[in-house]
Amino acid sequence: MKPVCRCWKLALLILILNVCFNLSFQLSERQVCTLCGGAVLNGSAVGQFCWLSAGLIDGRCCRRQNNTSDRERIIGLDLSNCSQTYVDNLKEASTAIIIDLSLNHIVNMSDTAFQGFTELNYIILPQDLGCPGGNTSWDSIELKEGNRVCQGQKNMxxxxxxxxxxxxxxxxxxxxxxxxxxxxxxxxxxxxxxxxEGEFPAVQVFWRLAVVTVVLAAFLWVTQRRKAKPL
Incomplete structure (x- = not known):
């Protein structure tokens, strides 16, 4: 019975960690959708894409149900005219297909700002900014109405x-x-x-990680409790 009990406890721990991770991720996604006020306009590039994709507007984001899970994902992000001066905090929108950063005075865009954005296929930038990854990373680069439009991400x-x-x-x-x-x-x-070669030993790794986490948490709790002054 002991091995069964241990497996049940491990499964429960993994479930709790997974729930906490999903909640944290959803809160982070919510933050990127509210980086500036207002909502996606219907006539904007992201708004038109959202309507054609049967998405739902959520602040500055367009969301759509994931085909492989029940969770909605961000497929569009409109941060145009949002007084953005730098771009390095958009990781929560890494599933976006279209992003609009036009009408911003962006002075710093990290080379790794869009690392992991594997589905990004259309991005609108201020004219003085280059397309992320360079010109060789896109099928088409155009200047339109004072903006730089990068379209068709290439598979490196x-x-x-x-x-x-x-x-x-x-x-x-x-x-x-x-x-x-x-x-x-x-x-x-x-x-x-x-x-x-072989299957990754997930159960052994997670079990050891859980034990180490509990031990460290208990140690920190005891040491901090000793240092705490009585009221």
Whole structure:
């Protein structure tokens, strides 16, 4: 009965951690949708895309039901005319297909600002900004009405040259946003440079992580309780 009890406790712990993670992620998504006031306008580029995609307006975001889960995801983000001066806090909108950052005086846009935005296919920027990932990362770049429009994100794994030799043996190249790629272990391989063969020992890893977390939490609670002064 003890092994069964341990498995039940581990499953419960994983469920609690998963719920906490989802709640935290949803709150973060909500924050990116309220970076500035108002809502997506119907006549804007994001608004038209949202209407054609049967999405729902949520502040400055357009959301749509995920085909593989019950959770809605952000497919459009309209931060035009929002007094944005830098771009490095949009990770919660990494599922967006279209993003509008026009009419902002952006003075700093990190090279990794759109790392992980694998589905981004259309982005509107102020004219003086370059497309993320550079010109070679997009099928089309145009100047329209004082804005720079980057359309059609290219798959960096399909580029010619030496990209095929970047990923180690037993791994596959996968796109990871404009100008980025990542190496993912092939099936039945895991670990450093995908050198370990077999299934990843998730139960053992999570169980050890849970034990370490509980021990550290108990240690910190005891030490802080000793330092606390009585009222």
């Amino acid at each position: 794994c399909d580029q010619t040259g030496q990209l095929s030799t970047i990923c180690p043996e037993n791994s596959l190249c996968a796109p990871y946003g404009p100008g980025f790629l990542q190496c993912r272990c092939a099936d039945n391989y895991y670990g450093y440079k995908c050198l370990r």
